[in-house]
Amino acid sequence: MRTLFVGAGATGGYFGGRLAQAGKDVTFLVRPGRRTTLDRRGLHIKGPDGEAVVHPRTVTTETLDGPYDLVVLAVKSYALEQAMLDMAPTLGPRTVIVPLLNGMRHLDQLVGAFGPERVWGGVCVIMATLNADGDVVLMGGPLRLSYGPLDGGDDDRLPDVTFALEGEEFDSHPSRTVVDGMWEKWVLLATLGAVTTLMQGTVGDINRAPGGAVFAQAVASEALAVATAAGHAPRPGAVAMFEQLVASDQPTTSSMYRDMMAGRPVEADAILGDFVTRAAEHGVPVPLLSAAYTHLALYSDGRMTSAGGR
Incomplete structure (x- = not known):
């Protein structure tokens, strides 16, 4: 083939x-x-x-x-x-x-x-x-x-x-359930992306900071609520893995965080922007995910302005 x-x-x-x-x-x-x-x-x-x-x-x-x-x-x-x-x-x-x-x-x-x-x-x-x-x-x-x-x-x-x-x-x-698998990955990426880019640190560092663990869990709850409202609630095994990763003390980051720290373009629209849009379509409030998307939009605008000024 x-x-x-x-x-x-x-x-x-x-x-x-x-x-x-x-x-x-x-x-x-x-x-x-x-x-x-x-x-x-x-x-x-x-x-x-x-x-x-x-x-x-x-x-x-x-x-x-x-x-x-x-x-x-x-x-x-x-x-x-x-x-x-x-x-x-x-x-x-x-x-x-x-x-x-x-x-x-x-x-x-x-x-x-x-x-x-x-x-x-x-x-x-x-x-x-x-x-x-x-x-x-x-x-x-x-x-x-x-x-x-x-x-x-x-x-x-x-x-x-x-x-x-x-x-x-x-x-x-x-x-045979590849769409559900895509949603499960999306929930994880949206959560890790929002948590690490908004706080600008690793998952472990954020969980050790005052209020960090509560913040990370709140972002995770928003993401899970959106997927559930859209008819793609993550399966129990995926939820367990997801919660373990979000609560980790390891130096885990997201690809968006690594790209942002290196000054590269980020996938903010596909990972967070579309997620926030779907939350609105289903009437799910996502203030933390929305804040992270706004933060990355400003970052992207700053990159474009800097590139145009050189």
Whole structure:
């Protein structure tokens, strides 16, 4: 099964790199600069157990050779529109698109552009970043990938997609409840994102600060209330894991916090903005989540102003 990974950042680079390492038919659609780096020195994946170097096949928008059977979309939410334009020529009538984006609103955009017969749901669990050399650096924690049709029904393409996404280095499995899984991840990301960016600290530091634990639990309660009102209450196991993480004394952060501290763009609209919008639609008050979104909106505006002034 010909598989195209759109993006070779921390998420796409890890999962796509591991699949390429396992001999799967994987190609990365990347920008020319990233292609030059990957072609010259390979894709480095660094973790607690050592380092792997993969030399994947790469293409750019100028050298696309579609169609592909499977397209895994692994970009940040603010890069989605351009990624959709870039990947459009690679799609055939039976191509499956598995997006690994955060939040939910990207599903409406993808279905509207490419049709419900192509778009599935996808959930990835990974804590990783790119270093200055463009290497994927794992930060610990589980490595999981799940995917499946949005309606949870049968699809004759599922066995091939399952084989294409199976890897020995991470847990990969199809799911009939992939939308619920996406909501569970969204609740976690919205909570951790709001807590860490608003307080500008790790979960452990916040819980040790006066009033920090109460604040973190209040944010978590808001997020759980929104998901429940939307008809996607997290399952008991997910809630237990979620509550344990929010109450942790470990130096856990969110990707938005790490991006904000590094002065990079953040996924505020997809993770918090859309969450706050859905809360309003269901009449759920979320003052803390709203405050965090306002804070990140001001941060994003400041970035844009600084960039325009240089």
